[in-house]
Amino acid sequence: MQLVRYQILFMIQLVMLLYDIFANAFSEYLGTSNVYMLVIYTLQDLLIITAAIALCLEFSSTFIFQAGLVGVVLSKFKGALISSAIYFLFCLGIHAWSLTVRWTNMMAVPSSTGYFLLFAAQRTCELSLC
Secondary structure (H helix, E strand, O other), X not given: XXXXXXXXHXXXXXXXXHHHHHXXXXXXXXXXXXXXXXXXXXXXXXXXXXXXXXXXXXXXXXXXHHOOOHXXXXXXXXXXXXXXXXXXXXXXXXXXXXXXXXXXXXXXXXXXXHHHHHHHHHHHHHHHHO
């Protein structure tokens, strides 16, 4: 029973990761309307939060965590939690900046140096999650 639960949870997390990659790759092409872009970005941010919550729930089901050694579990997976939080902040920033620039004119392309640096940081940070 435990193995099936972990397999289902793994498949759900894999689907969330694939949607994240899909949203990053095709959001510019599928976003013909501001509302579509907003929905794609909102769903992506919600799935990132859901994946982090699922990771924390997986921690709580381990024997080490249940034995009271929370510090041991958190020290082992601190990198995963921090990279997930940083990636979420990068995504939130790039989504807000992109929608702010394009809200009045859908054909406007964000072209500032700060936007491109944030864009590159967000895409680079995505690789650490895969």
